[in-house]
Amino acid sequence: MCRRGLLMKTEPWLRLDQLTVKRGGKTVLENVDLEIDHGEFVVILGANGSGKSTLLAALLGQVPIASGEIHVEGENLESMSVRERAHWFAWLPQESHSPEAILVEEVVAAARYHLDEPRPVSLEKSREALEESGAGDLARRWWTELSGGERQRVEIATLRAQSTPAWLLDEPVNHLDPLWRERLLVDLQEKAISGQTVIVVLHDMHLIKEISKIQTRVIALSEGKVILDSPDASALEDDARDKIYGEAHSVKPALQTENVEGAPRKSWSFLQMFLWCVVTLCAGFASAWIGPTLEGELGDKIFSDLRVPRALVGLSMGAVLAGAGAVLQILLQNPLATPGTVGTTAGASLGVIIALLSGTVLQLGGFPLLPLAAFVGAMGVTALVATVAARSRTRTEDVLLAGIALTLMTGAISSALRLGFDQVMALDALRWSLGSLSLISYDRWILAAPFFGISLVGMLTLLRPLDVLATGSERAASRGVNVPRIRTLGVGLSSLGVAAGVATCGPIAFVGLICPHVMRILGGGQPRFLVPASMMFGAAFLPLCDGLGRIMLQNRDVPVGVITASLGAPVLFLLVLRRSRRV
Secondary structure, eight states, rough: OOHHHHSSOOOEEEEEEEEEEETTTTTEEEEEEEEEEETTTTEEETTTTHHHHHHHHHTTTSOOSSSSEEEEEEEEGSSOHHHHHHHTTTEEEOOOOOOOBBBBHHHHHHGGGGGGHHHHHHHHHHHHHHHHOOOOOGTBBBBBGHHHHHHHHHHHHHHHHOSSOOOOOSSSSTTTTTHHEEEEHHHHHHHHTTEEEEEESSSSSGGGGGGGGGEEEEEEEEETEEEEEOOOOGGOOOTTTHHHTTOOOOOOOOOOOOOOOOOOOOOOOOOHHHHHHOOOHHHHGGGOSSSSSOOOOOOOHHIIIIIIHHHHHHHHHHHHHHHHOOOOOHTTTOTTTTGGGGGGHHHHHHHHHHHHHHSSEEEEEEHHHHHHHHHHHHHHHHHHHHHHHHHHHHHHHHHHHHHHHHHHHHHHHHHHHHOOOOOOHHHHHHHHOOOOTTOOOHHHHHHHHHHHHHHHHHHHHHHHHHHHHHHHHHHHHHHTTHHHHHHHHHHHHHHHHHHHHHHOOOOOOOOOHHHHHHHHHHHHHHHHHHHHHHHHHHHHHHHHHHHHHHHHTTTTTOOOOHHHHHHHHHHHHHHHHHHHHOO
């Protein structure tokens, strides 16, 4: 009985059964059977397009499995959530997403998202991982200022910080000089000796000779199939190179990336952030005093009944527009993303035009018809974009393209419907499209305030996953972030407040674009800073622009939408020039 038990094969830590993966109709991996034990050091070799990176992507759930199964400690990997999967695998991609100015220690701390621990603990573990990786001096540097080799050392620190039993590394020696390459390979061997499972994709077969501290298993792929599985790299035959790569293969050395210097910046302290909030809120409310002098009882009434609610709506809507711009730029990984990108503004415009064509009814169920129609139109288009964002296999660029397509479609429909306008309807539509706070009252503000509040608070609750998403959507998924869910929530919550604002005072452009870009220059691109700081800037920027519109022309208000566009366009142009000079 005992002898029989000894002969029984134990369950491998990782098992791939007849794994087949297809991309674009092409079979990339075909019927791959592999068993990897805990603590093994595995090197995967193969020519370009052989399926090496796809194999890692399948383990991470980044590509759909056509057939077959993957088991970790006997559990089917496809039944795991992204957070559960992040407890098993830490991943170093071949090319890392380059976020904007984010502190290195924050980039590493994002790897611990799946552990759901307090932020101070994550930062402490981040610094420890950086020290162990020989990058402790980089903790307070900006990611955008690092050279390729420095970034690779930081990426190794993210693997340490994630605290998983297995590391998956895709071409980890890219950008490393010989000294740091040797140190990395030694470090990986020591991790395997200590019981860590290490799976490394390499392109250069000669690097295996530098792995001498531990027995290295070599798996070679060709056209998606395993053509070699050697338990000992030192036993490889002389013709293995030709078998793996073919006669035409030649290995090109990795290029070294020069250090990219950026303008020195410091992250903001809590005191600086608090003072920024106080200054911007005071400036926004002080906009009520900007304009022609008001005297007497009539002046007091104009101030209390018109200017104060204008300032309140300007504060609220400015914060929502700026915060929504920052959130969408992070979610869509596009610095030009705005609420208009996902079709919110275009949907509101279509709703208003349909309402104007429907007749002369000014109210419906006690609500003003035009704001109600604008809100319904904005949320209708946003709901379609959110549906696309919620799909598990939707790419970030697909969400952006869906928003642009719906914006163009609703714009075309709106243009066609305008042909049925008479002069009065055309004038009403023009006034609304300019974006103005001139007709705002307390009733309008009270009606929109709940939507503003839900939107602002909701966006702030997403700061933690947004911190991780700033490192790239695939990296975020490998660290336990449910990317489709966060993307859907981000699009929905940001658009909710924008829809309420557009319904209240019409479309106002550039606030969601200018404010986040200015704050990136002042304090970096870390979402934990960028989103609330942009909100505060927007809370001052929009009402101050409204105040400026009251004094530009005598006895006439210039719509705030005209002011923001007039200021925003040249400011954005200057920001682009400034950024291009730094590249």
